[in-house]
Amino acid sequence: MQQAGRRVLFLETDVSHTENVAQACQQAEKKMGPIDILVNNAGIARSNTMININEADWDAVVDVNLKGIYNTCQALVPGMMERGYGRVVNLSSIAGRRGSLFGDVHYSAAKAGVIGFTKCLARIAGPKGVLCNAVAPGIVKTEILSPEHEAQSQANIPLGRTGRAEEIAAVILFLCAPMSSYITGMVVDVNGGSYM
Numbered sequence: 001m002q003q004a005g006r007r008v009l010f011l012e013t014d015v016s017h018t019e020n021v022a023q024a025c026q027q028a029e030k031k032m033g034p035i036d037i038l039v040n041n042a043g044i045a046r047s048n049t050m051i052n053i054n055e056a057d058w059d060a061v062v063d064v065n066l067k068g069i070y071n072t073c074q075a076l077v078p079g080m081m082e083r084g085y086g087r088v089v090n091l092s093s094i095a096g097r098r099g100s101l102f103g104d105v106h107y108s109a110a111k112a113g114v115i116g117f118t119k120c121l122a123r124i125a126g127p128k129g130v131l132c133n134a135v136a137p138g139i140v141k142t143e144i145l146s147p148e149h150e151a152q153s154q155a156n157i158p159l160g161r162t163g164r165a166e167e168i169a170a171v172i173l174f175l176c177a178p179m180s181s182y183i184t185g186m187v188v189d190v191n192g193g194s195y196m
């Protein structure tokens with residue numbers, strides 16, 4: 001990216017820690033200038049079925065997938081609203097739309113929570129020029145996807161294959177670009193037809 005003439009800054013932080021996120025956002029804005037686009041992509045899955053999910057896993061999954069979005073939005077969206085422009089894209093999941101097929105109620109609950117958060121923030125921030133949408137991927141070939149879950153999902157995908165990360169990124173890019181200027185509070189399903 002730097003070779004293409006872009007200014008790039010990498011900062012590592014745990015999105016579930018409110019204070020750390022606030023500091024990282026402050027540092028980023030100090031070095032790079034105001035942030036107008038926020039993509040909340042961080043997520044974890046601790047697959048297990050309802051009766052076996054322990055409290056630590058419940059907390060971790062909800063804290064990273066849902067509280068993480070609250071943390072970053074609280075740090076960055078007020079500035080976007082003041083400046084009258086911003087784009088927020090939150091990663092939900094097909095699990096938050098139809099319920100996970102694998103019993104992980106913590107992940108489904110967190111990802112459904114992301115949708116409620118997105119719609120509410122869209123109402124708050126829309127009048128100030130900040131658009132907020134969610135993307136709900138289906139089964140996508142990345143680190144988070146176990147081979148067992150990938151195999152179990154195939155029969156439910158009309159397009160007959162696992163998705164690629166670029167196919168999710170393309171939709172996120174669209175929601176960050178000027179051409180999506182009249183879309184807010186929406187959930188875009190990107191899942192090969194598994195949930196319609």
Ligand SMILES: NC(=O)c1ccc[n+]([C@@H]2O[C@H](COP(=O)([O-])OP(=O)(O)OC[C@H]3O[C@@H](n4cnc5c(N)ncnc54)[C@H](O)[C@@H]3O)[C@@H](O)[C@H]2O)c1
Nearest residue numbers: 013014015041042043091092093137138139140142143144
């Ligand atoms: N791959 C899929 O099948 C699928 C399906 C639906 C939704 N999603 C969602 O898409 C998003 C991207 O996931 P992915 O598929 O690229 O998986 P991934 O595991 O490859 O990427 C997840 C990223 O989140 C980061 N992360 C995890 N915990 C963090 C924390 N506490 N603080 C900061 N960063 C943290 C990881 O370092 C990693 O870079 C996630 O929100 C995931 O829940 C993925």
